[in-house]
Amino acid sequence: MVMSPELDRVVVLRDRAAAARHLARICFKTGPPTYTGVELEWTVHDAVDPARPVEAARLTAALGPYSPTTLDPTSPARRLLRGGSVTVEPGGQLEISTPPHACVAALVEATHCDITQLTGLLEAAGLRLGQAGMDPYRPPQPMIDTPRYRAMRRVFDRHGPAGQAMMYSSAGLQVCLDAGEPEQLGARWVLAHAIGPPLLAAFATAGRHAGRDTGWASTRMVTWWRIDPARTAPVWTPGPVEADPVAAWTAYVLAAPLLCVRDDGDWTPPPDVTFADWLDGALPRPPTTDDLEYHVSTLFPPVRPRGYLELRYLDAQPGRGWVVPLAVVAALFADAETIGAATAVAMPVAEDWTIAARQGLANPGLAAAAAGLLDLAVAALPRLDLPAALHDEIDKGVRRRQAAMRRQR
Numbered sequence: 001m002v003m004s005p006e007l008d009r010v011v012v013l014r015d016r017a018a019a020a021r022h023l024a025r026i027c028f029k030t031g032p033p034t035y036t037g038v039e040l041e042w043t044v045h046d047a048v049d050p051a052r053p054v055e056a057a058r059l060t061a062a063l064g065p066y067s068p069t070t071l072d073p074t075s076p077a078r079r080l081l082r083g084g085s086v087t088v089e090p091g092g093q094l095e096i097s098t099p100p101h102a103c104v105a106a107l108v109e110a111t112h113c114d115i116t117q118l119t120g121l122l123e124a125a126g127l128r129l130g131q132a133g134m135d136p137y138r139p140p141q142p143m144i145d146t147p148r149y150r151a152m153r154r155v156f157d158r159h160g161p162a163g164q165a166m167m168y169s170s171a172g173l174q175v176c177l178d179a180g181e182p183e184q185l186g187a188r189w190v191l192a193h194a195i196g197p198p199l200l201a202a203f204a205t206a207g208r209h210a211g212r213d214t215g216w217a218s219t220r221m222v223t224w225w226r227i228d229p230a231r232t233a234p235v236w237t238p239g240p241v242e243a244d245p246v247a248a249w250t251a252y253v254l255a256a257p258l259l260c261v262r263d264d265g266d267w268t269p270p271p272d273v274t275f276a277d278w279l280d281g282a283l284p285r286p287p288t289t290d291d292l293e294y295h296v297s298t299l300f301p302p303v304r305p306r307g308y309l310e311l312r313y314l315d316a317q318p319g320r321g322w323v324v325p326l327a328v329v330a331a332l333f334a335d336a337e338t339i340g341a342a343t344a345v346a347m348p349v350a351e352d353w354t355i356a357a358r359q360g361l362a363n364p365g366l367a368a369a370a371a372g373l374l375d376l377a378v379a380a381l382p383r384l385d386l387p388a389a390l391h392d393e394i395d396k397g398v399r400r401r402q403a404a405m406r407r408q409r
Helices: 016-027 056-066 104-124 147-157 162-169 182-194 196-202 219-227 245-255 275-279 289-297 319-332 336-349 353-362 364-384 388-408
Strands: 036-042 044-046 085-088 094-101 127-129 172-178 303-305 308-315
Touching: 016 245, 016 275, 016 289, 036 104, 036 319, 056 085, 056 104, 056 127, 094 104, 104 127, 104 319, 147 162, 162 219, 172 319, 182 196, 182 245, 182 303, 182 308, 182 336, 196 308, 196 319, 196 336, 196 353, 196 364, 219 308, 219 353, 245 275, 245 289, 275 289, 319 336, 319 364, 319 388, 336 364, 353 364, 353 388, 364 388
Parallel strands: none
Antiparallel strands: 036 094, 036 172, 044 127, 085 094, 172 308, 303 308
16 A cells, blocks of 8 residues: 555554544644534536536536536635635535634625625526435436545445435535533533434425435435444433543544545445554554544534534525524524523433434424524524624524424424
């Protein structure tokens, strides 16, 4: 196996203790909780016939200098006007990541500006963004082929077709929050997980895929469960032991099978070799800190620590609908009192991920928890110091969601 020059410049990991120390440094960067970020994904469709496949060349032409290099190796890969980076997922889904902001209102304004620019680029090419967390029209079809994506597909195919559905048809909304001070980390880690099932249920948009009703409220989330629980299951589950995020994440990372081993040729790893196995000598060369960080990028739990906490469980929302769940999550983390109250509301359903994906708000327990969380979020909105117009937009959006929930009961 030939190591790249980049790997020559990083630290070789000799044992599990060294790996654990590196994970603690890079995955949990504690400090005052200040910043909020958002990452938005969409499927991309022909504006006239949304079931028509979109070719890579057409998307490349639409994005022009904003195309990522995975789509066009010659692209300058410019950032959008407000700093958002454009990436394209393996099935052609678009993602933008605007830089995090200390003010939620500034984040919303900047992200909206970048979305408007992106939408304009697509409209000029007869394309539009999707409205759901799963492509409701087309079966999974690859657009981008890289060594990483080839290895992912081969490993996921060992577990069935769900991996291709996730790679080529899904679109999510990710909210990113600071981990907080060391004494806050445990409570913020627990809340990030506990609110997942009720908020997944409240904002599920992925009930159709490839032209049919799937019977799930969020087909997107169920595809994650069916890929490989060792890399997609929650890191935290309720239990009698107080949460230790660093220890739990370290155990999760080391026990997860390898998805990619970067080389000059095929990146597909041997079956069932974990990162811990690699540390113990299962592969021809020892892993490096860079290998460990790359391995972390191939793990997809509902909450992933990346220095900050990345909440990955929300479906893509139609239009400007992403603003409401973003604000709800930010409000629930606004202060210690709200964190405690929200945790208490969510805890009875904190393990109900599969139920949430299947039944959504049709499940009484999830509906009650979601309603309680939305009430808490409305009460905490003033703590986000939003401009009056944005506060009113979010308040009305939450109340419309609550009214729809009451009608559904």
